[in-house]
Amino acid sequence: MPSSLSSSSSSVESLHVQIDSGVNAAKLEAANRYVRWNLLFLSIIFTFLLFPIWMPLVPYVNQVTNLVIVIIIALFQLIWLIATVCAIRRTLAINTAHKLRTSKAQDVEASDTTPSPTRHIVAMTLYKEPMTVLSTTLDSLAAQRDAPSRISVIIGMESRTPDKEAKRAEVYAKYDAKFLRVIVTFHPAGIAGEIPGKCSNMNYACREGLRILRSDPKYSYDKHEHIFTNCDCDAVFDPHYTTELESAYSQLSPADRHASIWQSTIIYQRDSMPFFVDITGVLRTFFFMGVLIPWNINPMSHYSLSVTLLEEGAFTHPAYQMEDIIALIRYTIMTRREVRIRPLNIVSINGPTSGSYWADEIREWALQVRRWTIGAGEVFHYFVVKTYRMPSVGLSVSWTVRFFIYYGLVLCASAIFSVFSPVVVQLVNMVAVEHERLFVSDSLFSAVCLVFLGTQYAVLLGVTVLVRWCLPVPGGESGGDGYNKGLRGVTRGLMHWVLMLPTILAYSFVELYSFFELAFRGKEVCKHNAANKSNLVLSS
Known part of the structure; x- marks a missing residue:
């Protein structure tokens, strides 16, 4: 990252840590506790x-x-017809890019010998998920180009994570040599104003992970451009994910790079799924391509952005539960500039809900739908409370209409x-x-x-x-x-x-x-x- 961007990071950090942690976060949570804007929704x-x-x-x-x-x-x-047209266009773009990568793979490997100055920081959180799920994600990251020299991984565990010390030791033993840096953090429980979940855990992990990287003299943080990827611990990245991301990143001006979120199309797969889980996954993939990305509503599951935007946007809000749904509007509000979701012409895999038996599958599926819905309602409340900080009235109205059409009407x-x-x-x-x-x-x-x-x-x-x-x-x-x-x-x-x-x-x-x-x-x-x-x- 350029030194000019790095020099402002401490001031950005000190500003937003006052807003989103500790007692001040508690004040935000207490405000409008019962009279909330999701009632209008x-x-x-x-x-x-x-x-x-x-x-x-x-x-x-x-x-x-x-x-x-x-x-x-x-x-x-x-x-639905408009969404279908958008999805068809994205499908064609993905397939064209895939064929191009496949046909020119050998030429690229032969000619591209210059090390890229860009480094990647990938963060995920872990609570009760089994290590086999996390290992699948880390293995897909280790398969990325130059992972040992350019990718750092931050894994945020909760202080209440079962067997957290053993899991940390296992992560270091298996993956320390496969990445540039591996950092495992333990998010303290009971911080005032925070709710348990990925948002608060990711917020802590990002702040602590960046602090560790900056304080490491051997890492030479200020000499490199950094791209951050937020993901779930059940993500499977395409082997070309970071290459595709860097290509899209490099095509933009510096100003646009720091006002963009990159989203791949995500499919949801596991070895066996009941019909309602499978269908929900198909529909979510369709809405990625047909609504969420082209309508610029919100990223989902795993997405990438510059570390500059991550810091200026104050990381993730620890008093809200769905960091992906809130990401776009939060970064727009905090930076007071329009942030765009830009498609990556690549497909990634995420795990859908899972249960031990049929009734448990239904329960997990319904709980996930409930989480998404309550998260959307909370994001709408957050947006209305903060709408005076939007870059323009037109953007406020436009995003409100798009958000309501999708979450209120379509879904x-x-x-x-x-x-x-x-x-x-x-x-x-x-x-x-x-x-x-x-x-x-x-x-x-x-x-x-x-x-x-x-x-x-x-x-x-x-x-x-x-x-x-x-x-x-x-x-x-x-x-x-x-x-x-x-x-x-x-x-x-x-x-x-x-x-x-x-x-x-x-x-x-x-x-x-x-x-x-x-x-x-x-x-x-x-x-x-x-x-x-x-x-x-x-x-x-």
């Missing part, structure tokens, strides 16, 4: 979902009920509304006063809604094909371990396609319940209960 969603019930009962308004319902469902389908309301509103309207009409229909008669309404159901399944088939059979998965050509390959893989994929809409409905109802839980229980539910990874075996 829920109110809009709930009012919206009640349209089919109250509209047929209101004189004059009831004349346009069918028309309004049709228009709203059509708008939802338009959003929560759209499936419930699209499936149930036609049925509810017809049931309510049985007890409502007779009225004329404008433009859309009852028979036409029923026919149009059936057409919409068909077009929705057509879009979901496109989602299935894109994610399952068109992405070059690490570990093999377009399929990794063959989970989606062969007659069995194709049959499973098509069966799961049929079950997609019921799964989306279940997901939406869990989201709606979680928004209500957050509304009634407030900050009490904003805790990051770690997902169960004890039965996770990654496909790589």
Whole structure:
């Protein structure tokens, strides 16, 4: 990193440590403990979902009920269509880049002998996850180009992590020689204003890890440019991840480098998955390519940025639970400049939820959906409280609309509304006063809604094909371990396609319940209960 950037790091650190740690963080947590802005989020969603019930009962308004319902469902389908077009473009870009890397691999290895001045710092947290899961992640990092000379790994454990000393010793024994530096930190418990979870653990690990690297005279921190990658302990990186990241990083001006977050497309795999876990993973991958990246909403799971932006953005907020959902808007607010999510044309793997038996799988899946939803509600509250620090009013309004469309409408309301509103309207009409229909008669309404159901399944088939059979998965050509390959893989994929809409409905109802839980229980539910990874075996 250039010396001018390094010289400002201490002042940045001293400024933000006052904001996000200890007693001051406790003050932030206590503020608006019960009257929180996620109530507005829920109110809009709930009012919206009640349209089919109250509209047929209101004189004059009831004349346009069918028309309004049709228009709203059509708008939802338009959003899915736009997301599909974005996902197709990203899939083509990923495949083109993959073919280029494959065809020129030998030429690159033969010609690229100059050591890169860029160094990488990769941080992850560990609590109760088994060491086999962490080892898979570290092995994929060790396979990166020049890992022993350019990659430093920070592993943040909680002070309450079971067998933490033995795990630290195992990490050093296996991986100390495979990376430039390996640092293991223990996050103290009971710090005022912090909630247990990845955010507070990562916040501590990053601050402590950078302090150690800067104080190491042999490391020569100030002589190098540094890129930081935040990841989960169940990530599997493509062998070309750091190479692709450096290429994208070097193509930008210094100002743009420090206002960017790089996001790879992530797929979710393990050796065996129940249909609802598999389908949720497929949909999340689709939304990476179709919504989160192109709409510039938030990064997810693992992502990269300059250490300069990491420090100016005050690392991660220890009083919030979802550091990835909050990352983009937090860094935008803290730096007062627009931060962009930029795609990496590469695919990585993350582990989905896992359970010991069927009921446990359902429980873990629902808990994960609940975590994401409550985290989104908390981020919305954080944004509204801090919105006066956004670079512009236009950016504030734009991000609010994009965030609400995705988390409020697409993930929560759209499936419930699209499936149930036609049925509810017809049931309510049985007890409502007779009225004329404008433009859309009852028979036409029923026919149009059936057409919409068909077009929705057509879009979901496109989602299935894109994610399952068109992405070059690490570990093999377009399929990794063959989970989606062969007659069995194709049959499973098509069966799961049929079950997609019921799964989306279940997901939406869990989201709606979680928004209500957050509304009634407030900050009490904003805790990051770690997902169960004890039965996770990654496909790589």
